[in-house]
Amino acid sequence: MSPFSYRNQSEAVAERFRKLKQRPVVLEVKDLTKRFGTESNPVLALDNVSFEVHRREFVCVVGASGCGKSTLVRLLAGLEQPTSGSLLLDGKTVDGPGADRGMVFQGYTLFPWLTVKDNVMFGPRMKGMSRAAAREEADQWLSLVSLDAFADSYPHQLSGGMKQRVAIARALANSPRILLMDEPFGALDAQTRAQMQRHLLHIWKNADVTIVFITHDLDEAIYLADRILVLKPRPGRVAELLEVPVPRPRSTEQFQSPEFLATRRRLEEWIHPGSETGTSHVDELPRLRLTQVGDEVE
Amino acid sequence: MTTPARTPSKGSVSKGPRWLSLRQELAPRRRALLFALAFALPLLLWSAVSYLPFLWHPLMEVTYAGDETVAGDYDYLASGMLVEKDLFAARNRELAAAGKPAALGIPRNPIYLPAPHEVARAFYTAFKTPPARQGDLWLHESLLHSCRIIFWGFILSAAIGLPLGILCGSLMLFSRLFEPFVDFVRYMPAPVFGALAVAIWGLDDAPKIAVVFIGTFFPMVLVVANTTRQVDGALLEAAQTLGCNRRQLLGHVIIPAATPGLYRDMRILLGCAWTYLVVAELIGAKSGISAFLYQAQRYKQFDNVYAAMLMIGLIGLFTDQILALLGRFLFPSENGGRSLKNLFRPRAGESNPGVLGGIAP
Numbered sequence: 136m137s138p139f140s141y142r143n144q145s146e147a148v149a150e151r152f153r154k155l156k157q158r159p160v161v162l163e164v165k166d167l168t169k170r171f172g173t174e175s176n177p178v179l180a181l182d183n184v185s186f187e188v189h190r191r192e193f194v195c196v197v198g199a200s201g202c203g204k205s206t207l208v209r210l211l212a213g214l215e216q217p218t219s220g221s222l223l224l225d226g227k228t229v230d231g232p233g234a235d236r237g238m239v240f241q242g243y244t245l246f247p248w249l250t251v252k253d254n255v256m257f258g259p260r261m262k263g264m265s266r267a268a269a270r271e272e273a274d275q276w277l278s279l280v281s282l283d284a285f286a287d288s289y290p291h292q293l294s295g296g297m298k299q300r301v302a303i304a305r306a307l308a309n310s311p312r313i314l315l316m317d318e319p320f321g322a323l324d325a326q327t328r329a330q331m332q333r334h335l336l337h338i339w340k341n342a343d344v345t346i347v348f349i350t351h352d353l354d355e356a357i358y359l360a361d362r363i364l365v366l367k368p369r370p371g372r373v374a375e376l377l378e379v380p381v382p383r384p385r386s387t388e389q390f391q392s393p394e395f396l397a398t399r400r401r402l403e404e405w406i407h408p409g410s411e412t413g414t415s416h417v418d419e420l421p422r423l424r425l426t427q428v429g430d431e432v433e
Numbered sequence: 434m435t436t437p438a439r440t441p442s443k444g445s446v447s448k449g450p451r452w453l454s455l456r457q458e459l460a461p462r463r464r465a466l467l468f469a470l471a472f473a474l475p476l477l478l479w480s481a482v483s484y485l486p487f488l489w490h491p492l493m494e495v496t497y498a499g500d501e502t503v504a505g506d507y508d509y510l511a512s513g514m515l516v517e518k519d520l521f522a523a524r525n526r527e528l529a530a531a532g533k534p535a536a537l538g539i540p541r542n543p544i545y546l547p548a549p550h551e552v553a554r555a556f557y558t559a560f561k562t563p564p565a566r567q568g569d570l571w572l573h574e575s576l577l578h579s580c581r582i583i584f585w586g587f588i589l590s591a592a593i594g595l596p597l598g599i600l601c602g603s604l605m606l607f608s609r610l611f612e613p614f615v616d617f618v619r620y621m622p623a624p625v626f627g628a629l630a631v632a633i634w635g636l637d638d639a640p641k642i643a644v645v646f647i648g649t650f651f652p653m654v655l656v657v658a659n660t661t662r663q664v665d666g667a668l669l670e671a672a673q674t675l676g677c678n679r680r681q682l683l684g685h686v687i688i689p690a691a692t693p694g695l696y697r698d699m700r701i702l703l704g705c706a707w708t709y710l711v712v713a714e715l716i717g718a719k720s721g722i723s724a725f726l727y728q729a730q731r732y733k734q735f736d737n738v739y740a741a742m743l744m745i746g747l748i749g750l751f752t753d754q755i756l757a758l759l760g761r762f763l764f765p766s767e768n769g770g771r772s773l774k775n776l777f778r779p780r781a782g783e784s785n786p787g788v789l790g791g792i793a794p
Contacts, residue, residue, distance in 0.1 A: 234674075240667060248692070248766045258675040258676055306674070
C-alpha cells in the first residue's frame with residue numbers, strides 16, 4: 136500500500152547508523168526476564184528482552200500499556216533485580232542503583248527542602264566532591280537547561296516543565312554513562328512538552344550522554360530517537376528495534392515527512408493492531424448523556 | 434466550541450476567595466479577623482452569661498432577708514446567703530402571707546462560674562500575692578518550675594525518641610524489634626508510673642520529669658516512626674539513582690524529608706506533655722502550677738482555678754505560635770515560607786517574571 140517504507144533510509148541517515156554502530160556498546164541487555172508475584176501466581180513482566188545501546192545513542196522505548204516499559208527502565212536503573220538474564224554497563228554487570236545511571240522520573244522527585252542549585256549539586260556532593268567544585272558543576276548544568284535565574288528558588292516555586300529540567304540537570308551533574316527517562320514529560324501540557332523535547336535534544340547534543348527514554352507518545356519517540364525499541368505486552372517482549380529514518384537535526388516540520396509518517400504507521404501496527412481495519416473504539420462507547428435542543432456548541 | 438465556564442461575579446474576583454469557599458485559604462485580613470473572633474466570641478458569651486442578669490443566673494444572693502420573725506419552712510433565709518430562685522420565691526410567699534415586705538436579692542451565677550473581671554482580678558492578684566509560707570514560691574516561680582519540668586521531660590524524650598523513631602521508620606530491623614513493646618507500654622497511662630518514679634527518684638523533680646518523659650516518649654517513637662515511613666519512596670529511589678549509599682540516604686534524604694512533618698509532630702506532642710505535667714506535679718511533693726490549681730480547687734477559689742487554666746492555655750498557645758513562626762523560617766520549602774537566608778531577597782519568580790518565554794510561572 137504505502138509507497139514509502141520506514142526501512143528506506145536516505146544515504147545520510149544510513150551513513151549515520153553505520154557510524155553509530157561502530158561506536159562502543161554502552162549498555163548490553165541479554166535475555167532479561169522479570170517475574171513478579173507469588174510462586175503460585177507469577178506474572179511475567181519481561182520475557183527474554185535483549186538489545187544493545189551504543190555510546191551517545193538516543194533510544195526510545197514504546198509499547199502498549201502493560202508491556203513492561205517501566206519495569207525495563209527500573210531494572211536498568213537497578214531499582215529492581217532481574218529474575219534472570221544480564222545487564223551490562225560498559226561490560227560490567229549492573230548490581231543495584233548507582234550514579235553511573237542517572238534517572239528522570241515521571242513524577243516530580245526534586246528534593247523539596249533543597250534549592251534548585253542544591254538539588255543539582257546533590258549527586259556530586261554525595262560522591263564527595265567539594266562544595267565549591269559541585270557548585271561550579273551545578274552552574275554549568277543549570278545554564279544548559281537555562282535555569283540559572285532560578286538557582287536559589289525552591290522546587291515548589293517552579294512550573295512542572297522547569298522541575299523536570301532541574302531533574303535532568305541533577306541527573307546529568309553526576310556525569311552518568313546513561314540517562315534513563317521514564318515518561319518524563321508525561322505530566323506536562325502539550326505546549327510545554329514540545330518545548331521540553333526541543334530542550335532535551337539540545338542537551339543531548341551538548342552533553343556526552345546516552346539516553347534511554349520511555350514514552351507512550353509515538354510522535355515524541357520518532358522526534359527524539361535514533362532507534363525505537365518496540366515492546367509487545369503480556370509478557371513484555373521485543374517486537375522490533377526500529378531505526379528511525381528521519382534525518383537529524385530534527386524539527387517539527389518533519390512530522391509530515393514521508394519518513395516520519397511511515398515510521399509512525401509501522402509503530403501503530405505494533406501498538407494498536409487492528410486499528411487500520413477501521414474499527415474505532417470511539418464508536419463503541421455507549422452514549423451516556425443525550426444533548427438537548429439548544430445545546431449546539433458550534 | 435464548548436460553552437464558556439460561568440464567569441465568577443466581580444465581587445469574588447476582587448476580594449479573593451469567598452467566606453464559604455471549600456478548602457480555600459481566606460484573605461489575610463479575614464484570617465486575622467476570624468482569629469480574633471475565635472477568642473472574642475467565647476469571651477462575649479461568657480460575659481453575657483455573667484453580666485446579663487436575665488441570662489441563666491439560677492441563684493439569688495440575699496441582700497435583705499425580710500422579717501425573720503415570720504415563721505415558715507424557709508425562715509432560715511438570711512442576708513448574704515446564696516440560694517436557689519425557687520427557694521427565694523417560696524420565702525417571699527411566706528412573707529407575703531404574713532403581710533410583711535418581701536426579701537430582696539441579686540441574681541447570681543453558681544460559684545463555679547466567676548465573671549470575667551473576677552478571673553482577671555484573680556489572674557493579677559495571683560502573681561501579686563506573696564507566698565503563704567516562707568520558702569514557698571511565688572506564682573511566677575511556680576510557673577517557671579512547671580516549664581522546667583516540661584522542658585526536661587520533653588527534651589529527654591525527644592533526645593531518645595526522635596532517633597529511635599527515625600530508625601524504626603527507616604529500618605525494618607528496628608521497627609520489628611522496638612515497636613511492639615513501645616506500643617504495649619503506650620497503653621499504660623503515664624500516671625501509673627508515678628508511684629514507681631517516686632520510689633526510685635524520691636520526692637524531688639526527678640519523678641515528675643520521669644512521668645512527663647514516659648507520657649511523651651512512647652507515643653513519640655510511634656508517631657515519629659510513622660511520619661518517617663511516610664517519606665515519599667520516589668525521593669529515595671531518585672537519591673539512589675544519584676549514587677546515595679544507605680547511610681547518605683538516611684542522613685541526606687530520609688531525615689530532611691521527614692523533618693517538617695516531625696517538627697509538626699513535636700508541636701503536637703509538646704501539647705500532650707502539658708497533660709502529663711498536671712498529673713506529674715501532683716505526685717510526691719505537689720509543685721508548680723498544678724499545686725496552685727489544687728489549692729484553689731480545695732478552697733473553692735474558682736476564680737483562681739480559671740486563672741490557672743488560662744495561664745496554662747496562654748503558655749501553650751504562645752509557645753505553639755512561636756514554634757509555628759519558627760517553623761516557617763526553618764522549612765522554607767513548606768508552603769510559601771522563606772528561609773532566613775532569603776528573607777530579605779525577592780523570590781526568584783517575582784524578580785524574573787517570564788524570563789524563559791512562557792515557561793516561567
